[in-house]
Amino acid sequence: xxxxxxxxxxxxxxxxxxxxxxxxxxxxxxxxxxxxxxxxxxxxxxxxxxxxxxxxxxxxxxxxxxxxxxxxxxxxxxxxxxxxxxxxxxxxxxxxxxxxxxxxxxxxxxxxxxxxxxxxxxxxxxxxxxxxxxxxxxxxxxxxxxxxxxxxxxxxxxxxxxxxxxxxxxxxxxx
Numbered sequence: 001x002x003x004x005x006x007x008x009x010x011x012x013x014x015x016x017x018x019x020x021x022x023x024x025x026x027x028x029x030x031x032x033x034x035x036x037x038x039x040x041x042x043x044x045x046x047x048x049x050x051x052x053x054x055x056x057x058x059x060x061x062x063x064x065x066x067x068x069x070x071x072x073x074x075x076x077x078x079x080x081x082x083x084x085x086x087x088x089x090x091x092x093x094x095x096x097x098x099x100x101x102x103x104x105x106x107x108x109x110x111x112x113x114x115x116x117x118x119x120x121x122x123x124x125x126x127x128x129x130x131x132x133x134x135x136x137x138x139x140x141x142x143x144x145x146x147x148x149x150x151x152x153x154x155x156x157x158x159x160x161x162x163x164x165x166x167x168x169x170x171x172x173x174x175x
Contacts, residue, residue, distance in 0.1 A: 006154060007067055010123055010169035022124050022168035023050030023094070037117060038172045044108035046083060049096040051124060051168045059127040060088040060096065060167070065154060066109070068118035081144070081152035082107050082120065086133040096124070103137045104144040109174035117173035124168040128161050136161070 013020045014034060024032040027042030049062065064083035068075050087100030111118045136157075138144055157163075 006123065006158070006166070007121060010121070010166045013166060014169050019053055020168050022122055022170040023052075024048070024122060024170050024172070025050075026172065032170065032172050034170055034172075036172050038109075038120075038174050040109040040111075040174050043120070043172070043174055046085075046106040047122070049088070049122075049124070050094045051096055052094045053168065054090045054094060054096060054124075056090045058089075059086075061086050061125045061127040061131070061163070062088055062096075063123045063125070063154070064106070065121050065123075065152065066111075066118050067121060068111075068116075069150070070112050070115065072116050072118065077150050079152050079154060081149040081154075084136070086127055086131060088124075088127070100133055101137065101141050103133045104149070107149070111175045115175055117175040119171050120174055121171040122169065123166045125163055125166055128163055131161055 021034060025048040026032050026038045027045070029038055029042060032038060054060065062083065062085045065079040066082055067079045069078040069080045081104055083106040084103035085098050086103050088096050088098045091097045109118060109120055
């Protein structure tokens with residue numbers, strides 16, 4: 001899977017240092033823990049993000065992927081891109097928000113009927129110097145279509161924009 005190295009690196013990050021867990025509020029569920037189950041009905045809007053280690057002088061980029069599409073045992077369509085948000089900054093202590101247009105609009109979990117729960121990952125990166133969301137977004141603020149999301153080559157995109165290592169990470173299960 002193209003983003004397997006990113007997932008493994010991020011998992012190692014939070015296993016070694018619990019302060020690197022990206023805070024997620026998904027629907028009514030606050031403080032979602034890595035691997036927690038969240039029903040799809042509660043995860044259709046972008047999560048609220050917090051990170052106590054965020055610097056008020058830094059700008060961040062959030063990436064969310066479903067790494068198990070269409071089925072965890074047969075992830076030939078994965079990863080599926082679920083969200084890219086740039087220009088994320090600290091607001092009100094550790095709350096992370098962005099006023100910039102999305103790079104890829106958020107889509108909630110939607111595993112096919114009969115599938116085991118999928119892993120939905122959320123990576124927080126320092127935004128690379130010179131990154132301009134307009135260079136990576138659909139024209140005129142349009143939403144990203146399904147074909148631009150399936151088998152998303154996150155590794156190639158990360159290399160293209162000179163993305164560094166994740167600074168925080170979290171994930172949940174949903175079906």
